[in-house]
Amino acid sequence: MPQLSLSWLGLGPVAASPWLLLLLVGASWLLARIRAWTYTFYDNLRHLQCFPQPPKQNWFWGHLGLVTSTEQGMRVVTQLVANYPQGFVNWMGPVMPLVTLCHPDMVRTVLSASAAIAPKDMILSRFLKPWLGDGLLLSGGDKWSRHRRMLTPAFHFNILKSYVRIFNDSVNIMHAKWKRLTSEGSAHLDMFEHISLMTLDSLQKCVFSFDSNCQEKPSEYISAVLELSALVTKQHQQIILHMDFLYHLTSDGRRFRRICRLVHDFTDAIIQERCRTLPDQGLDDLLKAKAKVKTLDCIDVLLLAKDEDGKELSDEDIQAEADTFMFGGHDTTASGLSWVLYNLARHPEHQERCRQEVRELLREREPEEIEWDDLAQLPFLTMCIKESLRLHPPTMGISRCCTQDIVLPDGRVIPKGVICIISIFGTHHNPSVCPDPEVYDPFCFDPENIKER
Structure with a gap:
């Protein structure tokens, strides 16, 4: 029977059985995978060093739990964006980095990339798969198109x-x-x-x-x-x-x-x-x-x-x-409408102007109901809705998985394989984009002001 030398493992010659050969091949494959993953991880780490990152909770959990789906969590995002207005890195555990972008110039680069380069990230969306199947929200590639x-x-x-x-x-x-x-x-x-x-x-x-x-x-x-x-x-x-x-x-x-x-x-x-x-x-x-x-x-x-x-x-x-x-359709729309009513209730002067705008439009109309063509005839109400959506966006963010390196306008690189979070809430509350991001000001969406952005 053929003899196999395992002196490199400190063992003498042994019979080269098929099972032993299979074990060696499997161990070699696993070691190669670990080596490749380790190289990729440290290469990504080198690229990500140019991105700032907030203090970690601890070395193992990273930034898990830093941002929660609560009012306090939104305050944390607001503070992070104030400290890092272009974007930052946070860690889901010890080995999974996420690049969060919160400035239009940075966001534009990722969102304008093709679906092949920056496809939807399914790590956070896959919980919906058993319910929604391969609908537009979760599908990708040729099927989505x-x-x-x-x-x-x-x-x-x-x-x-x-x-x-x-x-x-x-x-x-x-x-x-x-x-x-x-x-x-x-x-x-x-x-x-x-x-x-x-x-x-x-x-x-x-x-x-x-x-x-x-x-x-x-x-x-x-x-x-x-x-x-x-x-x-x-x-x-x-x-x-x-x-x-x-x-x-x-x-x-x-x-x-x-x-x-x-x-x-x-x-x-x-x-x-x-x-x-x-x-x-x-x-x-x-x-x-x-x-x-x-x-x-x-x-x-x-x-x-x-x-x-x-x-x-x-x-x-x-x-x-x-x-x-x-x-x-249901939850996002309900959230958007609820925040519009909340913001108008907090600002009676804007609420009254919206009411007068609608009353003027519906004057002598029976029944008093809005029609499709009326939607373009309510400029101030439209401004109030847009400002409410800026301040309280129904969707806080979306994610993309980079299938190749993406170079940002300032020269920094999001490495291949890294998940990128587009923070909609963070972008809307970015003081470098909106001077007073926490103030409800419908005139931010006045046509004259929009021209200047």
């Missing part, structure tokens, strides 16, 4: 115009509920809760043509969407549960899977019912007829969508996009 082209008609003005009536109806329901509650003696209302139900009501009507009456009575689907959002946020905050196999063993993980099935069953039932009720003339003829009377919902658009080769979306793709619309 194909679906984005196919879904463009869903955002055409002629379709969006018809939704204004739906928005008005949903808001009228909310107003009527507020009047009833105040007449019954309620002195306080949780604005965000009510506005969340209003946006979910609107979205169900726009996406599914489904009226759940969720503003007046409990809806199992709406409760499921709200709970899924809360569970995703909770998992993100518990780093040890980032490992799926551990999360699935917890009560939250089991609950998450059950609710996902409920939401998917609802969406699938809507899709199948829509297909079963198609008349004999076929899908295309039906959707074209509905388009003429402007009653298309998102399911219609998804069923109608075809790519350049005439290929349609699968039922799974339609489900993923519909679920993405529901998730992406």
Whole structure:
């Protein structure tokens, strides 16, 4: 039998069995991987030394827990941006660096890079995957490009115009509920809760043509969407549960899977019912007829969508996009609207000017409802909304994973493989961009002031 010399390990000649050879190959591969990772880590460390970094919590946890999803966490971000207005590095544990950018000049470089160079980072978004599938929010590459082209008609003005009536109806329901509650003696209302139900009501009507009456009575689907959002946020905050196999063993993980099935069953039932009720003339003829009377919902658009080769979306793709619309639309919109009302309440002079602007527009109109063309006739209200979105952006940041070195305008390099955080909140609160970033000033968005930026 062939003899294998292992003198380099301090061992004598041994029989060269296949298992021993396999063990040696595996050990060599592992050592090579460790060596390559170590070289990459220290090379990245060298590039990142030119970025400032705040003091670490400790050597092992790095900056974990420094920024939380609380008011105090937002104060920390504001202070970090004041100290490091171009950007900084923070560490998720001892070996995972994140480059946070908070200045438009720096942000522009990353966001203008192609999707191949700076694709979406899935580390923070993957918790949504079991719920949203490969919808626009989570997909990438060719699939994202194909679906984005196919879904463009869903955002055409002629379709969006018809939704204004739906928005008005949903808001009228909310107003009527507020009047009833105040007449019954309620002195306080949780604005965000009510506005969340209003946006979910609107979205169900726009996406599914489904009226759940969720503003007046409990809806199992709406409760499921709200709970899924809360569970995703909770998992993100518990780093040890980032490992799926551990999360699935917890009560939250089991609950998450059950609710996902409920939401998917609802969406699938809507899709199948829509297909079963198609008349004999076929899908295309039906959707074209509905388009003429402007009653298309998102399911219609998804069923109608075809790519350049005439290929349609699968039922799974339609489900993923519909679920993405529901998730992406309700919470962000509710947050934005709630902060607008909050900021106007804190500044009665701006609130009164907005009220007079709307009253002037609706003078002698019956019923007193905003129409699509009115949106361009409310310049001061638009300024107030934009300033509120600057001060309190519904999405705090987005992330990109650099697949190759990205050179910033000042010559610094974000190394290949490093995750880059685009801090939307930080950019909006950057004193080098906005002189008084904590002050609510709608005139920041006056057309004359915008020209100077």
